[in-house]
Amino acid sequence: MRVFGIGIDSALRARMDGSGHSLGYFEDANSAPLAEADIVIVSAADPAEPLSRLDGARRHGVPYVLFAGSGDALARALSLGADDALLPDGRDLEARLAVAEHRIAVRKTREPMATLAEHLDALDEAPMGYFEVEADGTILHCSDSLARLAGYESASDLCGRPVVELYADPGERHRLLGHLALRHSATSYPVRLRTRDGGVRHLMLSTVLHHDVVYGLAVDVSETHRVVEQLRRSEELTRRILEAMPGGVVHVRKDGAVLRANGEAQRILGLRLDELTQKYVLDFEPETLLGDGSPCSAEDYPVSRALATGEPQPRTLIGVRRPGGGVSWAVFTAVPVKDPDTGETSGAVVTFVDITEHRAAQEALAESEERYRRLVEHSPDPMAIVSQDRLLFVNAAGVDLMARGDLVGTSAMDLVPKERVPEVRAYVDAALEGKRVGTVQADLVRRDGGRVAVELSAAPLVYQGKRATLVVARDIRARRRAEDELSRLQEKFQHTQKLESLGILAGGIAHDFNNLLSAILGNASLAKLHLPDDSRSVRHVAAIEKAAQQAADLTGQMLAYSGRGRLRSEPVDVSAMVAEMIELLTSVVSKKAVVETRFDAPGALVLGDVSQLRQVAMNLLLNASDALDDHPGRIVIRTRLSQLERRQLAESYLDDGLAAGNYLTLEVSDTGRGMDANTVAKVFDPFFTTKSTGRGLGLAATLGIIRAHRGAVEVHSKVGEGTRFSVHLPTSDGLSQIVAEPAAETTVGDASVLVVDDEPMVREVTGAMLVELGYRCQLAASGSEAIRRLRADPADVDVVILDMTMPDMNGVEALAALRAVRPDLPVVLCSGYSEAEVSDRTGGSLANAFLQKPFTTSELIAKLQTALGR
The missing domain is CATH 3.30.565.10 (Histidine kinase-like ATPase, C-terminal domain)
Incomplete structure (x- = not known):
């Protein structure tokens, strides 16, 4: 503290920093020492003269203390405006100086505040107020304007009340006091005021803490806060709208600098917001492409044109190379941003929609359509697209099938026989409705009247923006021919099987019947040999032979039907x-x-x-x-x-x-x-x-x-x-005539014949005929018996007549066994089946001769002579 005094005792100099001066020194109001003083101490017996002479110092607002010579002088000094007075003995000087300093400080604080409060009170409608609050929170003083902000009529309604009642959040007061304890003052400190009616006002405080009293000014910023909050909410809504937009949004300045971008823009461009806001529009030029893949100049950007012309720009397809690789394709549009005051273009907003996947899908679709177009055009099956009975498209195969190139635009039903039109039209319409229609066979009528058999299949599609039906007409003429041929072959096979079965049946019947006829014809021949020529029985025997021969002819026809007749x-x-x-x-x-x-x-x-x-x-x-x-x-x-x-x-x-x-x-x-x-x-x-x-x-x-x-x-x-x-x-060109076998003459035999047949009648009549003709004869009812007889005396048998069909051992097996006993043994195979059938069964090279049942005596002799080599 700088102290200047007049006649100050040397004892005070230990506390005070200054020097003594005469009263004349202070009479100059512009005295530099006086202007710099914090306090003036005057020593005089009568305070009147120094106080009047120190009026300049008072004008400077410098407080002073008077050392009075007596108690009366001390009281007079205080009444004349001194800040304090001391007796000349200097007792309680330290305490009195402290009190003086406090009063001086309070006055220094209160006087400007009080002056400001007087000015505020003069402005009844001013949205601000003045207040003083004790350390315990009691309101010492406030302006009426502050009281009105809190919803009260005057300051008297608030003075003496706890200030905490005016805080919407009591915690705000504690935070303010903590701030003042550290810094002793606060500027533009925001608090919320609880009004009398329970409302809330937003205040901005400027305060100072001095000697446990808070002095302050409060400015009502509720309207500003409302505007700011509304702006904040608007900004937040705008931000949310931008983030919710399906496309990218970028705001740029007039010079092309990026100011802001939403998240979708960051994703499409492959850059974070901090990276984008460091770029200008021109920075993207090396990384952009036109729709055809060629480089895109920055001058062609919609945003560049919007900034240059001040007009909205239409949609433009641009590809942007992403930093991480790949290209993002988007459709860009831009609109200029105008200054509301000047109307000048201050920037632009760019919007763009990512069509990368859509473009890839379109390219895939175009490729697929091209592939299927080629498949349709080059399909070997005729294809046509039909809408409302009209042909909208016909591929090359369809043109070739119908042998005409003017099909497009004509009625599809003109190609269908009239009697089938309702059926085919219903089929095509059902396919158009998405129903599963399968396939249907129909004929298509050519211009020359000829018909082509086809198998139709159909499915719905959209062609040139119209609902239509794709109809595939597969040419099935070859298939029908194959099916007809298969059907014919099946019928023929069935017929052949029937003929074969009947042939086998006829052959079996003929075989068994021939065995019977052999007995009849053989016995008739024997009877005829023993009858005199003039016997009346000769005529009857001859009738039996004729009937038997006719029966043999009938069996011959049956064998002929079977294809196994005598040939x-x-x-x-x-x-x-x-x-x-x-x-x-x-x-x-x-x-x-x-x-x-x-x-x-x-x-x-x-x-x-x-x-x-x-x-x-x-x-x-x-x-x-x-x-x-x-x-x-x-x-x-x-x-x-x-x-x-x-x-x-x-x-x-x-x-x-x-x-x-x-x-x-x-x-x-x-x-x-x-x-x-x-x-x-x-x-x-x-x-x-x-x-x-x-x-x-x-x-x-x-x-x-x-x-x-x-x-x-x-x-x-x-x-x-x-x-x-x-x-x-x-035909058999070049073949010579085959001489038929001459008929054998009836001669007397001298050979030993072994007859093997399971049929007793055939076996016995054959033996009787041989004996009658002079042959020695042995009879065997089976192949096994014949083998036993031959083994008993191989030399006693000259020739064997062997039946082909026997139950225990057939003729082929018996023949092999007989030849095993005697390899050179002559054998005549005998059967009711034809020679061709027997030849098929035996391989045609085992026997020496074949005798067809029924047989006559002459046929028997001829086959024996052939077997014996005579």
């Missing part, structure tokens, strides 16, 4: 054969029939049995005659050479894998009643006949004979127009 292989000129028997043929047909012959293949040879081929010609001619139903008509017998392909042979009867090549065709046609398809299918069945009489074996036997000759037969017939049978026999 003599020799070259046959079919044209010559028909010419030779034409007179006989015409004699057996209807008298109203006109028979014509046409030989277009004279001299052509086939390898076969002439007698059986004659039977074929006879049966076909008789069938043609019967077809005329005793009405006038024409029958044509024709021979010709044919070059047949596998297809034609496959469609015929009896296609047993016949090879394509040259065939001789015997054709018999008539103009009779004809047959329907059902009758044609059964015409070769055994015992099937359309006549009231007849056994139904004629054509069945014909089929068997043709089969045995490795031929084929075709039948073409139409009801009311007639029928044509075409028999195809493989």
Whole structure:
């Protein structure tokens, strides 16, 4: 503390820093020492003179203490305005100086505050107030304006009340006091004032703590706080809106500097906000691409154009290379930001939507569409797109299928037969509705009227923005042909199986029947040998032989049907054969029939049995005659050479894998009643006949004979127009005539014959015939018995007649066993089956001769002589 005094005792100098001066020194109001003094101490007996002379010091506001000479002088000094007074003895000087200093300090503090408070009170509407608060929180003084801020009428309503009642949050007062304890003052300290009605006002305090009293000014900033809070909320709402936006948003200044960016912008551009706010628009130029992949100049950015022109910019596709790799594709737009006062462009806002995935999907879709477009255009199956019956698209295969290039724009239903239009239209409409329609077969009509068999499948699609139907028409002509061929083959296979089964049945019946006929015919022959020529019984025996022979012919037809009849292989000129028997043929047909012959293949040879081929010609001619139903008509017998392909042979009867090549065709046609398809299918069945009489074996036997000759037969017939049978026999050029076996003469034998047959009647009659002819004979009922007899005396047997079909040991097994005993033993195989059948079973090289049941005496002698080599 700087102290200046007048006549100050030297004892005071230890405490005071200053010097003594006369009163004249202080009379100058501008005296520098006086202006610098904190306190002035005056020593005088009478205080009146120094106080008046020190008026300048008082004007400077410098407090002073007067050393009075007496108690009266002390009291007078205080009444004249001295800050304190002391007696000259200096007692209690330290304490009195402390009190003086305190009073001086209080006055220094209160006087400006009081002056300010007086000015504030003068401004009744001012949103601020003055206050003094004791250390215990009691309000010492406040301005009326502060009281009104708190909702009271005047300061008197608040003075003496705890200030804590005015705090909305009592903790705020404790924090303020803590701040003042450290710094002794606070400027612009925010607190919330609780008003009388329970409301809250926001105040800004400027305070000072001095000697446990808080002095302060309070400014009402509630409106400012409201505006600031509203602005903060608006900013927060804006921030949330920007963050919630599906696209990126960037705000840039006029110079292109980035000010702010939302999170989506950061993600798309691959940069954090702190990285973005360090960039300018031009910084992105090296990293941007146009939609075609070429570099994008910064001048082409929508934001650059918006800043330059001050106008909103349209959508622009730009790719941005990301720092971490890859390219983000986005559609950018920009709008300028205008200064509200000047209207000048102050910046711009850029928005952009990430279409990276969408672009990738579009590229994939375009690639997929291109791939499928190529597949559709180059598909081998015809494809068309149909909408409301109109053809919107037809691929190349469809153009080729329909043989016309003007299909687009025409009605799809014009390609469908009229009778199928409702069905096909309903099918296409159902597919358009998304229903599962599967496939449907239909015919498409070409411009020339021809039809194409197709299998349709359909599915809905959108084509050129329209709901449409994709229709695939698979050409199934080849498949239908294959299916028809398969069906034909299946029918033929079933027919062949039926024929085979019937053939086996017929062959078995013929075999058993031939055993019976062998006994009948053999016994008749023996009886005839023992009868005198003039015996009346000879005629009856002859009738038995004739009946038995006719029965044998019937079994021959049954064997012929089975394809296992007796076949003599020799070259046959079919044209010559028909010419030779034409007179006989015409004699057996209807008298109203006109028979014509046409030989277009004279001299052509086939390898076969002439007698059986004659039977074929006879049966076909008789069938043609019967077809005329005793009405006038024409029958044509024709021979010709044919070059047949596998297809034609496959469609015929009896296609047993016949090879394509040259065939001789015997054709018999008539103009009779004809047959329907059902009758044609059964015409070769055994015992099937359309006549009231007849056994139904004629054509069945014909089929068997043709089969045995490795031929084929075709039948073409139409009801009311007639029928044509075409028999195809493989030609045999260059073959020489095979001389038929001469008939053996009946001679007396001298050999020992072993007859082996399980049928007692056949065995006994054969033995009797041999004995009658002079042969020595042994009989065996089985193969085992025959082997035992041969082993007993191998030299006693000259030849063996061996039945092929026996229960315990068949003829093949017995033959092998007999040859094992005697390898050179002559053997004649005997069977009710044909020689061809037996040859198939034995391999054709085991026996010395074959004897077909039933047999005559001459046939028996001939086979024995052949086996014995005579």
